[in-house]
Amino acid sequence: MSRPRLSRLFSACAVISALTAVPLAAALPATAHGGSPEPRSVSKDAGPVLGGQATGGKAGEAAVDEAEAAVLGQEHAERHAQARMRAQDAGDYPQPMRTGRLESLTASQRKHNAAFDAREYGTFKEYFPSPDFGVHVAQLPTGKVLLFSFERTETNPTKETAPTQIIGRENAGRAYLWDPQKGSGAAAFKKVTPPTISMPDGKNEPRPAPFFCAGHAFLPNGMLGVFGGNLGGNHGAGAKLSLVFDPWTESWSINEEMSVGRWYPSAVTGADGRILIMSGQSELGWATPTPIVERFPALDREVPTSRSDVPESVPVDVFKAEAPYKHDYPHLFSLRDGKIYGLGRDHDQQWLFDPGTETRTSLPDRPDKFMRNYGSAVPLPAGFRGPDSVLVLGGNRDDPDTYQFVGGQWKTKEPRAFGRTQDDTLLLPDGTLFTVNGAHDIRDYGNGLYNPNADLKYRQTEMRDTEGNWKLGPAQRLPRGYHSNAVVLPDGRIMVTGDEAQQIANDPDIRDDMDGSIEIYEPAYLHNGDRPDLTSVPRRTVDYDSRFTVLTSDAADIKRAVLLAPTTATHSVNFSQRHLDVRIKSRGDGSLELQAPPSAKAAPPGYYMLFLLNEDGVPSIAKFLSFGPPSAS
Numbered sequence: 001m002s003r004p005r006l007s008r009l010f011s012a013c014a015v016i017s018a019l020t021a022v023p024l025a026a027a028l029p030a031t032a033h034g035g036s037p038e039p040r041s042v043s044k045d046a047g048p049v050l051g052g053q054a055t056g057g058k059a060g061e062a063a064v065d066e067a068e069a070a071v072l073g074q075e076h077a078e079r080h081a082q083a084r085m086r087a088q089d090a091g092d093y094p095q096p097m098r099t100g101r102l103e104s105l106t107a108s109q110r111k112h113n114a115a116f117d118a119r120e121y122g123t124f125k126e127y128f129p130s131p132d133f134g135v136h137v138a139q140l141p142t143g144k145v146l147l148f149s150f151e152r153t154e155t156n157p158t159k160e161t162a163p164t165q166i167i168g169r170e171n172a173g174r175a176y177l178w179d180p181q182k183g184s185g186a187a188a189f190k191k192v193t194p195p196t197i198s199m200p201d202g203k204n205e206p207r208p209a210p211f212f213c214a215g216h217a218f219l220p221n222g223m224l225g226v227f228g229g230n231l232g233g234n235h236g237a238g239a240k241l242s243l244v245f246d247p248w249t250e251s252w253s254i255n256e257e258m259s260v261g262r263w264y265p266s267a268v269t270g271a272d273g274r275i276l277i278m279s280g281q282s283e284l285g286w287a288t289p290t291p292i293v294e295r296f297p298a299l300d301r302e303v304p305t306s307r308s309d310v311p312e313s314v315p316v317d318v319f320k321a322e323a324p325y326k327h328d329y330p331h332l333f334s335l336r337d338g339k340i341y342g343l344g345r346d347h348d349q350q351w352l353f354d355p356g357t358e359t360r361t362s363l364p365d366r367p368d369k370f371m372r373n374y375g376s377a378v379p380l381p382a383g384f385r386g387p388d389s390v391l392v393l394g395g396n397r398d399d400p401d402t403y404q405f406v407g408g409q410w411k412t413k414e415p416r417a418f419g420r421t422q423d424d425t426l427l428l429p430d431g432t433l434f435t436v437n438g439a440h441d442i443r444d445y446g447n448g449l450y451n452p453n454a455d456l457k458y459r460q461t462e463m464r465d466t467e468g469n470w471k472l473g474p475a476q477r478l479p480r481g482y483h484s485n486a487v488v489l490p491d492g493r494i495m496v497t498g499d500e501a502q503q504i505a506n507d508p509d510i511r512d513d514m515d516g517s518i519e520i521y522e523p524a525y526l527h528n529g530d531r532p533d534l535t536s537v538p539r540r541t542v543d544y545d546s547r548f549t550v551l552t553s554d555a556a557d558i559k560r561a562v563l564l565a566p567t568t569a570t571h572s573v574n575f576s577q578r579h580l581d582v583r584i585k586s587r588g589d590g591s592l593e594l595q596a597p598p599s600a601k602a603a604p605p606g607y608y609m610l611f612l613l614n615e616d617g618v619p620s621i622a623k624f625l626s627f628g629p630p631s632a633s
Helices: 003-019 066-072 074-092 095-113 500-505
Strands: 123-130 136-139 145-150 173-178 189-191 215-218 224-227 242-246 251-254 266-269 275-278 294-296 331-334 340-343 350-354 359-362 376-379 389-393 402-406 409-413 424-427 433-436 460-464 470-475 484-488 494-498 516-522 547-551 558-564 568-570 579-588 591-595 606-614 623-628
Touching: 095 123, 095 470, 095 500, 123 470, 136 215, 136 484, 136 494, 215 568, 224 275, 224 294, 266 331, 331 376, 331 389, 340 389, 376 424, 424 484, 433 494, 484 568, 500 516, 558 591
Parallel strands: 215 266
Antiparallel strands: 123 516, 136 145, 136 568, 145 173, 173 189, 215 224, 224 242, 242 251, 266 275, 275 294, 331 340, 340 350, 350 359, 376 389, 389 402, 402 409, 424 433, 433 460, 460 470, 484 494, 494 516, 547 591, 558 579, 558 606, 579 591, 606 623
């Protein structure tokens, strides 16, 4: 290569660096939703790619200059190509528009929230950039939060961002850890790239496993099982991926493939510590939902219970009963009888699964008679023995009612202020519920499938007291709908993230590597006095129904001790929520004697956040505590 050509290449490096650092600012108000009021058919990121064509590449790909690759290396050349694509996309959807939108949302949030007293409604406190969209989240027992999604193929939010239709190396996953102890800067995030694999797509192009739109649930040893993902093509074909994230070493391991591909599956941990996996579109592509139910680990393998038990090359096996859900991501819950309740999105697909006999029986139809899009469902708190009912809410923009399944029957319960889809409803330490995020429909943001102009009313949060009454609360900064998420942190705050279209549309600097954003909400209980102290908890796994001691300097002032299961969620489906009260057996000088849940049916084996609450309902900072063994009856 000639010296002038080399000089131009290395000069390009400086130009690319400069492109990523140019600040732009302007003001442009966001537009409210103006779409049709008629319900839309179910659609998803399995839709057709609308992305721009890169010269010499497929839709959404960044074309790599072969001469650059020969001199700078493939990875360096790919960074150049990505930067060129970002610069082009920034012209399609200019930075001043993004900056102006965010400024407008910030101003309207401030104006709306001025009327809400933090002591009664809580408050939004922080907003900061994140390197990931947060399509999937998991609150890990280390206190860190795992976020994972996909490598974006567009920076224009009016186009498809995910590589759903792409076959080859651009169809890739990515993952990051956020450490709240390190604050909100770039140093608080750590990249934890999934294993590099070659997908069976005929391309033989290794890439980080495309595990986005998978299902996930916790194992008893605190590790996260992730199942399925995107094979690529045919509007969303299921991958057979089976992976585990180890929070203790912050690394991934690969297990034997599932027997069928799954795109949008559900997963839940049962009383035996094994994960049931069901539903999802197969490897044949969209509109091929699989009825096959699988189990991890297989019955002939031990359930991993210690931090050193890292599942690797471990198989699944097939559950005897099938789950013929017509629509994906059904809600799955293990209730206090040890059975798995599969509450489908279709009103007439409500089933009970018995892990012991491997059978399925029908439950009564949900009374709304509708097919609900993505919306929340929460196992309601029920004291010391674990939850015995589920509240289904959201998923229908025309139906504000909530529906409780309890005692084998459905009951129509108190409505929220309005119907919404894509909402995330969380169990809080004090037993109240908190709804954040939501949208008009799956991806109808107002003016087309991917346009980010959202109906701003869905920014309003909503909260339910322990009597079942709802009230509207403060507004979040971004409207977050499809792919939005939220988790309860160990300090009782709520982390809100997700919705790549909104994050990209409101990105303060689209040319940097911080694709996403996180917002922090402080519930009202954090504005009603000092926290009680929780100094330490047992480091060993606590046996069911046994007594254990925790240290606190506020023993005399503690009114309740509660367990809250850490959240892992996606697509408005929260796979792990659970709230239990813990009996306080005695009080000492600087200590409490507590009694563990009675059985694995009450609390499936694994890690829980233990909160101590005073008489004002203010929670301590939680500490993680594990319960087992999984063989407990």
